[in-house]
Amino acid sequence: MKKELGLYVHIPFCKSKCAYCNFNSYANKFSLMNDYLVCLLNEIKHYSKDYKNNYITTIYIGGGTPSTLTSGAVNTIISTIKQNYNVTKNCEISIEANPNSITYDNALEWNRCGVNRVSVGLQTTKPNLLKLLNRTHTKQDYINAINTLKSVGFTNINTDLMICLPTQKQSQIKSAINLVNKLGCTHISTYSLILEEGTPLYEKVKNNQIKPLKESKSVSMYKYTIKYLRKCGFKQYEVSNFAKNGMCCKHNVNCWNMVPYLGFGAGAHSFNGKQRYSNVCGIEDYISKINKDYVAVETSEICTNKSLFEEYVMLGLRKTNGINLSYILKNYNIDLLNTKNKEINFYIKNNYLILENNKLYATIDGFLILNKIILDLVC
Numbered sequence: 001m002k003k004e005l006g007l008y009v010h011i012p013f014c015k016s017k018c019a020y021c022n023f024n025s026y027a028n029k030f031s032l033m034n035d036y037l038v039c040l041l042n043e044i045k046h047y048s049k050d051y052k053n054n055y056i057t058t059i060y061i062g063g064g065t066p067s068t069l070t071s072g073a074v075n076t077i078i079s080t081i082k083q084n085y086n087v088t089k090n091c092e093i094s095i096e097a098n099p100n101s102i103t104y105d106n107a108l109e110w111n112r113c114g115v116n117r118v119s120v121g122l123q124t125t126k127p128n129l130l131k132l133l134n135r136t137h138t139k140q141d142y143i144n145a146i147n148t149l150k151s152v153g154f155t156n157i158n159t160d161l162m163i164c165l166p167t168q169k170q171s172q173i174k175s176a177i178n179l180v181n182k183l184g185c186t187h188i189s190t191y192s193l194i195l196e197e198g199t200p201l202y203e204k205v206k207n208n209q210i211k212p213l214k215e216s217k218s219v220s221m222y223k224y225t226i227k228y229l230r231k232c233g234f235k236q237y238e239v240s241n242f243a244k245n246g247m248c249c250k251h252n253v254n255c256w257n258m259v260p261y262l263g264f265g266a267g268a269h270s271f272n273g274k275q276r277y278s279n280v281c282g283i284e285d286y287i288s289k290i291n292k293d294y295v296a297v298e299t300s301e302i303c304t305n306k307s308l309f310e311e312y313v314m315l316g317l318r319k320t321n322g323i324n325l326s327y328i329l330k331n332y333n334i335d336l337l338n339t340k341n342k343e344i345n346f347y348i349k350n351n352y353l354i355l356e357n358n359k360l361y362a363t364i365d366g367f368l369i370l371n372k373i374i375l376d377l378v379c
Protein backbone atom coordinates (compact mmCIF):
# COMPACT_ATOMS: atom_id res chain seq x y z
CA MET A 1 0.00 0.00 0.00
CA LYS A 2 1.34 3.44 -0.91
CA LYS A 3 1.76 5.85 1.98
CA GLU A 4 1.47 9.60 2.15
CA LEU A 5 4.70 11.60 2.62
CA GLY A 6 5.53 15.32 2.80
CA LEU A 7 8.83 16.84 1.65
CA TYR A 8 10.53 19.85 3.23
CA VAL A 9 13.45 21.61 1.53
CA HIS A 10 15.47 24.05 3.64
CA ILE A 11 17.11 27.13 2.10
CA PRO A 12 19.31 28.69 4.82
CA PHE A 13 20.23 31.94 3.02
CA CYS A 14 18.98 35.42 3.98
CA LYS A 15 19.93 38.88 2.77
CA SER A 16 20.28 39.99 6.39
CA LYS A 17 19.48 38.52 9.77
CA CYS A 18 16.31 39.81 11.45
CA ALA A 19 16.69 40.97 15.05
CA TYR A 20 14.33 38.34 16.51
CA CYS A 21 15.21 35.32 14.40
CA ASN A 22 17.01 32.20 15.57
CA PHE A 23 16.01 30.02 12.63
CA ASN A 24 18.78 28.13 10.90
CA SER A 25 19.55 30.91 8.44
CA TYR A 26 22.64 32.92 7.55
CA ALA A 27 23.33 36.30 5.99
CA ASN A 28 26.45 36.76 3.84
CA LYS A 29 26.88 33.11 2.87
CA PHE A 30 25.62 33.48 -0.68
CA SER A 31 28.99 32.33 -2.05
CA LEU A 32 28.06 28.82 -0.84
CA MET A 33 24.72 28.75 -2.65
CA ASN A 34 25.81 26.87 -5.77
CA ASP A 35 27.60 24.12 -3.81
CA TYR A 36 24.64 23.93 -1.45
CA LEU A 37 22.20 23.43 -4.32
CA VAL A 38 24.27 20.61 -5.81
CA CYS A 39 24.26 18.88 -2.40
CA LEU A 40 20.53 19.43 -1.94
CA LEU A 41 19.79 17.74 -5.27
CA ASN A 42 22.11 14.84 -4.39
CA GLU A 43 20.43 14.38 -1.01
CA ILE A 44 16.95 14.47 -2.60
CA LYS A 45 17.99 11.80 -5.12
CA HIS A 46 19.80 9.68 -2.53
CA TYR A 47 16.74 9.21 -0.29
CA SER A 48 14.29 8.56 -3.11
CA LYS A 49 15.16 4.85 -3.38
CA ASP A 50 13.77 4.24 0.12
CA TYR A 51 10.47 5.98 -0.62
CA LYS A 52 9.33 4.41 -3.88
CA ASN A 53 6.16 3.23 -2.14
CA ASN A 54 5.18 6.67 -0.94
CA TYR A 55 3.23 9.37 -2.65
CA ILE A 56 4.08 13.01 -2.10
CA THR A 57 1.09 15.22 -1.32
CA THR A 58 2.95 18.31 -0.06
CA ILE A 59 6.29 19.97 -0.78
CA TYR A 60 7.42 22.93 1.31
CA ILE A 61 10.43 25.04 0.35
CA GLY A 62 11.18 27.00 3.51
CA GLY A 63 13.97 28.94 5.12
CA GLY A 64 15.74 31.17 5.52
CA THR A 65 14.63 32.94 2.40
CA PRO A 66 13.99 30.67 -0.60
CA SER A 67 13.13 33.72 -2.74
CA THR A 68 16.84 34.61 -2.70
CA LEU A 69 17.68 31.48 -4.72
CA THR A 70 19.34 32.09 -8.09
CA SER A 71 17.22 32.02 -11.20
CA GLY A 72 16.21 28.47 -12.19
CA ALA A 73 17.04 26.90 -8.81
CA VAL A 74 13.43 26.39 -7.65
CA ASN A 75 12.59 24.86 -11.02
CA THR A 76 15.56 22.47 -10.71
CA ILE A 77 14.61 21.46 -7.15
CA ILE A 78 11.01 20.71 -8.09
CA SER A 79 11.91 18.91 -11.32
CA THR A 80 14.40 16.75 -9.41
CA ILE A 81 11.73 15.86 -6.85
CA LYS A 82 9.20 15.08 -9.59
CA GLN A 83 11.71 12.87 -11.43
CA ASN A 84 12.59 10.88 -8.30
CA TYR A 85 9.37 10.64 -6.23
CA ASN A 86 5.70 9.92 -6.88
CA VAL A 87 4.32 13.45 -6.68
CA THR A 88 0.51 13.57 -6.76
CA LYS A 89 -1.23 15.66 -9.39
CA ASN A 90 -2.74 18.08 -6.87
CA CYS A 91 0.30 18.18 -4.58
CA GLU A 92 0.49 21.41 -2.55
CA ILE A 93 3.84 23.04 -3.37
CA SER A 94 4.65 26.02 -1.12
CA ILE A 95 7.54 28.45 -1.09
CA GLU A 96 8.49 31.05 1.54
CA ALA A 97 9.42 34.47 0.23
CA ASN A 98 10.42 37.89 1.51
CA PRO A 99 8.77 40.98 -0.05
CA ASN A 100 11.99 42.48 -1.38
CA SER A 101 13.17 39.37 -3.20
CA ILE A 102 9.96 38.61 -5.11
CA THR A 103 10.42 39.68 -8.73
CA TYR A 104 8.21 39.15 -11.78
CA ASP A 105 10.78 36.68 -13.16
CA ASN A 106 11.10 34.45 -10.10
CA ALA A 107 7.34 34.53 -9.45
CA LEU A 108 6.75 33.40 -13.04
CA GLU A 109 9.36 30.65 -12.71
CA TRP A 110 7.72 29.32 -9.50
CA ASN A 111 4.26 29.38 -11.03
CA ARG A 112 5.39 27.61 -14.20
CA CYS A 113 7.25 24.84 -12.37
CA GLY A 114 4.26 23.93 -10.19
CA VAL A 115 4.54 26.03 -7.03
CA ASN A 116 0.92 26.75 -6.08
CA ARG A 117 1.22 28.43 -2.67
CA VAL A 118 3.44 31.36 -1.62
CA SER A 119 4.04 32.45 1.98
CA VAL A 120 5.21 36.05 2.29
CA GLY A 121 6.74 37.50 5.46
CA LEU A 122 5.39 40.98 6.13
CA GLN A 123 5.56 40.89 9.96
CA THR A 124 4.39 44.51 10.36
CA THR A 125 3.55 47.51 8.19
CA LYS A 126 4.94 50.08 10.65
CA PRO A 127 8.28 51.60 9.54
CA ASN A 128 9.60 51.97 13.12
CA LEU A 129 8.82 48.32 13.92
CA LEU A 130 10.26 47.07 10.62
CA LYS A 131 13.42 48.95 11.59
CA LEU A 132 13.45 47.51 15.12
CA LEU A 133 13.10 44.01 13.65
CA ASN A 134 15.85 44.74 11.11
CA ARG A 135 13.54 43.88 8.23
CA THR A 136 14.91 45.26 4.98
CA HIS A 137 11.62 45.82 3.14
CA THR A 138 8.87 48.45 3.28
CA LYS A 139 5.09 48.17 3.31
CA GLN A 140 5.12 49.24 -0.36
CA ASP A 141 7.59 46.41 -1.21
CA TYR A 142 5.04 44.01 0.28
CA ILE A 143 2.14 45.50 -1.74
CA ASN A 144 4.22 45.27 -4.93
CA ALA A 145 5.19 41.67 -4.11
CA ILE A 146 1.60 40.50 -3.63
CA ASN A 147 0.52 42.25 -6.84
CA THR A 148 3.39 40.58 -8.70
CA LEU A 149 2.40 37.15 -7.36
CA LYS A 150 -1.21 37.72 -8.40
CA SER A 151 -0.19 38.97 -11.84
CA VAL A 152 1.50 35.64 -12.67
CA GLY A 153 -1.51 33.64 -11.44
CA PHE A 154 -1.03 32.84 -7.73
CA THR A 155 -4.31 32.65 -5.80
CA ASN A 156 -3.13 30.79 -2.68
CA ILE A 157 -1.03 33.34 -0.78
CA ASN A 158 -0.19 33.48 2.92
CA THR A 159 1.15 36.46 4.84
CA ASP A 160 3.11 36.14 8.08
CA LEU A 161 2.44 38.83 10.67
CA MET A 162 4.05 39.26 14.07
CA ILE A 163 2.07 40.39 17.09
CA CYS A 164 2.96 41.42 20.65
CA LEU A 165 5.95 43.45 19.45
CA PRO A 166 7.33 46.20 21.71
CA THR A 167 5.15 49.36 21.46
CA GLN A 168 2.75 47.62 19.04
CA LYS A 169 -0.91 48.72 19.12
CA GLN A 170 -4.08 46.82 18.27
CA SER A 171 -4.93 49.46 15.67
CA GLN A 172 -1.69 48.57 13.84
CA ILE A 173 -2.66 44.89 13.74
CA LYS A 174 -6.07 45.90 12.42
CA SER A 175 -4.66 47.97 9.59
CA ALA A 176 -2.13 45.25 8.66
CA ILE A 177 -4.92 42.64 8.52
CA ASN A 178 -7.05 45.02 6.44
CA LEU A 179 -4.20 45.47 3.98
CA VAL A 180 -3.50 41.73 3.67
CA ASN A 181 -7.23 41.04 3.24
CA LYS A 182 -7.72 43.80 0.69
CA LEU A 183 -4.84 42.42 -1.38
CA GLY A 184 -6.63 39.05 -1.53
CA CYS A 185 -4.44 36.78 0.61
CA THR A 186 -6.27 33.59 1.57
CA HIS A 187 -4.21 32.73 4.65
CA ILE A 188 -2.64 34.63 7.54
CA SER A 189 -0.16 33.35 10.13
CA THR A 190 0.14 35.57 13.19
CA TYR A 191 3.10 34.77 15.41
CA SER A 192 3.40 36.21 18.91
CA LEU A 193 6.95 37.46 19.37
CA ILE A 194 9.21 34.96 21.13
CA LEU A 195 12.29 36.65 22.56
CA GLU A 196 14.92 34.10 21.58
CA GLU A 197 18.05 34.11 23.70
CA GLY A 198 21.10 35.44 21.88
CA THR A 199 19.19 37.47 19.30
CA PRO A 200 19.79 41.25 19.10
CA LEU A 201 16.19 41.91 20.19
CA TYR A 202 16.60 39.71 23.25
CA GLU A 203 19.80 41.58 24.17
CA LYS A 204 18.07 44.96 23.81
CA VAL A 205 15.30 43.86 26.16
CA LYS A 206 17.80 42.35 28.59
CA ASN A 207 19.81 45.59 28.65
CA ASN A 208 16.64 47.68 29.19
CA GLN A 209 17.10 49.43 25.86
CA ILE A 210 13.54 48.49 24.93
CA LYS A 211 10.55 47.35 26.93
CA PRO A 212 8.68 44.21 25.90
CA LEU A 213 4.91 44.47 25.65
CA LYS A 214 3.22 43.87 29.00
CA GLU A 215 1.82 40.36 29.51
CA SER A 216 -1.74 41.70 29.89
CA LYS A 217 -1.43 43.68 26.63
CA SER A 218 -0.06 40.62 24.81
CA VAL A 219 -3.00 38.53 25.98
CA SER A 220 -5.55 41.08 24.82
CA MET A 221 -3.69 41.58 21.53
CA TYR A 222 -3.79 37.83 20.79
CA LYS A 223 -7.51 37.69 21.57
CA TYR A 224 -8.20 40.81 19.52
CA THR A 225 -6.26 39.40 16.54
CA ILE A 226 -8.33 36.21 16.55
CA LYS A 227 -11.58 38.18 16.82
CA TYR A 228 -10.68 40.61 14.07
CA LEU A 229 -9.44 37.89 11.73
CA ARG A 230 -12.72 36.04 12.26
CA LYS A 231 -14.63 39.21 11.40
CA CYS A 232 -12.64 39.41 8.15
CA GLY A 233 -13.52 35.82 7.24
CA PHE A 234 -10.30 34.08 8.31
CA LYS A 235 -11.11 30.93 10.28
CA GLN A 236 -8.62 29.86 12.92
CA TYR A 237 -7.44 26.25 12.54
CA GLU A 238 -4.32 26.35 14.75
CA VAL A 239 -2.86 28.57 17.50
CA SER A 240 -1.28 30.95 14.94
CA ASN A 241 -2.93 30.02 11.64
CA PHE A 242 -6.04 31.36 9.92
CA ALA A 243 -7.49 30.60 6.50
CA LYS A 244 -10.33 31.64 4.23
CA ASN A 245 -12.68 29.02 2.73
CA GLY A 246 -10.66 26.03 3.91
CA MET A 247 -7.40 27.30 2.34
CA CYS A 248 -5.38 25.80 5.21
CA CYS A 249 -1.72 24.91 4.65
CA LYS A 250 -1.88 21.16 3.95
CA HIS A 251 1.81 20.72 4.68
CA ASN A 252 1.54 22.11 8.19
CA VAL A 253 -1.76 20.32 8.88
CA ASN A 254 -0.11 17.04 7.85
CA CYS A 255 2.87 17.69 10.14
CA TRP A 256 0.51 18.39 13.06
CA ASN A 257 -1.37 15.19 12.13
CA MET A 258 1.95 13.32 12.23
CA VAL A 259 1.94 12.34 8.56
CA PRO A 260 5.58 11.36 7.82
CA TYR A 261 7.85 13.90 6.14
CA LEU A 262 11.40 14.01 4.84
CA GLY A 263 13.51 17.13 5.33
CA PHE A 264 16.38 18.03 2.98
CA GLY A 265 19.08 20.62 3.57
CA ALA A 266 21.00 22.09 6.50
CA GLY A 267 19.25 21.56 9.84
CA ALA A 268 16.20 19.92 8.23
CA HIS A 269 14.18 17.47 10.34
CA SER A 270 12.54 14.23 9.21
CA PHE A 271 9.93 11.89 10.66
CA ASN A 272 9.23 8.58 8.98
CA GLY A 273 6.60 7.37 11.42
CA LYS A 274 9.06 5.33 13.51
CA GLN A 275 12.13 7.50 13.73
CA ARG A 276 13.01 11.18 13.89
CA TYR A 277 16.27 12.59 12.62
CA SER A 278 17.84 15.94 11.86
CA ASN A 279 20.65 17.17 9.65
CA VAL A 280 23.68 19.21 10.72
CA CYS A 281 22.85 22.93 10.85
CA GLY A 282 25.95 24.61 9.42
CA ILE A 283 25.98 25.12 5.66
CA GLU A 284 29.67 24.17 5.35
CA ASP A 285 29.17 21.03 7.50
CA TYR A 286 26.15 20.04 5.45
CA ILE A 287 28.05 20.44 2.18
CA SER A 288 31.04 18.41 3.36
CA LYS A 289 28.88 15.59 4.78
CA ILE A 290 26.74 15.29 1.65
CA ASN A 291 29.83 15.39 -0.57
CA LYS A 292 31.31 12.54 1.49
CA ASP A 293 28.39 10.11 1.69
CA TYR A 294 25.11 11.75 0.53
CA VAL A 295 23.80 11.85 4.10
CA ALA A 296 24.06 14.73 6.62
CA VAL A 297 22.22 13.28 9.62
CA GLU A 298 23.48 14.56 12.98
CA THR A 299 20.89 13.25 15.44
CA SER A 300 18.41 10.41 15.26
CA GLU A 301 15.94 9.01 17.69
CA ILE A 302 13.70 5.96 17.56
CA CYS A 303 10.15 6.92 18.53
CA THR A 304 8.64 5.07 21.46
CA ASN A 305 4.93 4.61 22.12
CA LYS A 306 5.28 7.25 24.85
CA SER A 307 7.08 9.80 22.65
CA LEU A 308 4.51 9.33 19.86
CA PHE A 309 1.67 9.83 22.34
CA GLU A 310 3.32 13.00 23.72
CA GLU A 311 3.81 14.32 20.23
CA TYR A 312 0.19 13.56 19.30
CA VAL A 313 -1.08 15.55 22.30
CA MET A 314 1.41 18.38 21.84
CA LEU A 315 0.73 18.87 18.13
CA GLY A 316 -2.98 17.99 18.31
CA LEU A 317 -3.89 20.53 20.98
CA ARG A 318 -2.42 23.30 18.81
CA LYS A 319 -5.18 22.62 16.27
CA THR A 320 -8.67 23.99 16.82
CA ASN A 321 -10.11 20.50 16.33
CA GLY A 322 -7.88 19.12 19.05
CA ILE A 323 -7.14 15.51 19.99
CA ASN A 324 -9.25 12.38 19.65
CA LEU A 325 -9.43 10.34 22.86
CA SER A 326 -10.57 7.13 21.10
CA TYR A 327 -7.58 7.41 18.76
CA ILE A 328 -5.27 7.75 21.79
CA LEU A 329 -6.78 4.66 23.41
CA LYS A 330 -6.59 2.63 20.21
CA ASN A 331 -3.10 3.68 19.11
CA TYR A 332 -1.23 4.35 22.36
CA ASN A 333 -3.28 2.25 24.75
CA ILE A 334 -3.80 5.23 27.07
CA ASP A 335 -7.20 6.04 28.55
CA LEU A 336 -6.52 9.76 28.99
CA LEU A 337 -9.97 10.59 30.36
CA ASN A 338 -9.36 8.10 33.11
CA THR A 339 -5.67 8.68 33.88
CA LYS A 340 -5.95 12.50 33.75
CA ASN A 341 -9.51 12.86 35.01
CA LYS A 342 -8.71 15.49 37.64
CA GLU A 343 -6.63 17.67 35.31
CA ILE A 344 -9.06 17.47 32.39
CA ASN A 345 -12.04 18.33 34.59
CA PHE A 346 -10.18 21.31 36.03
CA TYR A 347 -9.39 22.69 32.58
CA ILE A 348 -12.94 22.09 31.33
CA LYS A 349 -14.49 23.72 34.39
CA ASN A 350 -12.30 26.80 33.96
CA ASN A 351 -13.03 27.09 30.23
CA TYR A 352 -9.56 26.16 28.96
CA LEU A 353 -10.61 22.88 27.33
CA ILE A 354 -13.81 21.57 25.73
CA LEU A 355 -14.78 17.91 25.56
CA GLU A 356 -17.15 17.01 22.73
CA ASN A 357 -17.79 13.67 20.98
CA ASN A 358 -14.74 12.17 22.68
CA LYS A 359 -12.55 14.98 21.29
CA LEU A 360 -10.67 17.38 23.52
CA TYR A 361 -9.78 20.81 22.25
CA ALA A 362 -8.45 24.09 23.63
CA THR A 363 -10.42 27.34 23.87
CA ILE A 364 -8.71 30.67 23.12
CA ASP A 365 -7.89 30.97 26.85
CA GLY A 366 -6.54 27.43 26.62
CA PHE A 367 -4.23 28.39 23.73
CA LEU A 368 -2.74 31.05 26.00
CA ILE A 369 -1.61 28.43 28.55
CA LEU A 370 -1.14 25.52 26.16
CA ASN A 371 2.32 24.50 27.37
CA LYS A 372 1.04 24.01 30.90
CA ILE A 373 -2.01 22.04 29.73
CA ILE A 374 0.15 19.76 27.58
CA LEU A 375 2.60 19.12 30.42
CA ASP A 376 -0.29 18.26 32.74
CA LEU A 377 -1.74 15.80 30.23
CA VAL A 378 1.41 13.98 29.21
CA CYS A 379 3.56 13.84 32.35
Ligand SMILES: C[S@@+](CC[C@H](N)C(=O)[O-])C[C@H]1O[C@@H](n2cnc3c(N)ncnc32)[C@H](O)[C@@H]1O
Nearest residue numbers: 020021063064065096120121160191192193194
Ligand atom coordinates in the same frame (compact mmCIF):
# COMPACT_ATOMS: atom_id res chain seq x y z
C1 LIG B 1 10.92 30.56 8.56
S1 LIG B 1 10.48 32.08 9.20
C2 LIG B 1 10.85 33.16 7.91
C3 LIG B 1 10.36 33.16 6.56
C4 LIG B 1 10.88 34.32 5.75
N1 LIG B 1 12.29 34.29 5.68
C5 LIG B 1 10.48 35.66 6.38
O1 LIG B 1 11.26 36.23 7.12
O2 LIG B 1 9.40 36.09 6.09
C6 LIG B 1 8.73 32.01 9.31
C7 LIG B 1 8.12 33.01 10.24
O3 LIG B 1 8.40 32.76 11.57
C8 LIG B 1 8.15 33.92 12.33
N2 LIG B 1 9.18 34.07 13.35
C9 LIG B 1 10.50 33.88 13.22
N3 LIG B 1 11.14 34.10 14.40
C10 LIG B 1 10.18 34.45 15.29
C11 LIG B 1 10.18 34.82 16.69
N4 LIG B 1 11.30 34.89 17.39
N5 LIG B 1 8.99 35.10 17.30
C12 LIG B 1 7.83 35.03 16.59
N6 LIG B 1 7.78 34.70 15.27
C13 LIG B 1 8.93 34.42 14.63
C14 LIG B 1 8.12 35.10 11.35
O4 LIG B 1 6.81 35.59 11.25
C15 LIG B 1 8.52 34.44 10.05
O5 LIG B 1 7.88 35.02 8.95
Ligand code: SF4
Nearest residue numbers: 014017018021025064
Ligand atom coordinates in the same frame (compact mmCIF):
# COMPACT_ATOMS: atom_id res chain seq x y z
S1 SF4 C 1 12.91 35.98 9.75
FE1 SF4 C 1 13.18 35.18 7.71
S2 SF4 C 1 14.45 36.73 6.63
FE2 SF4 C 1 14.60 37.16 8.79
S3 SF4 C 1 16.49 36.10 9.38
FE3 SF4 C 1 14.76 34.74 9.87
S4 SF4 C 1 14.55 33.45 8.10
FE4 SF4 C 1 15.83 35.20 7.48
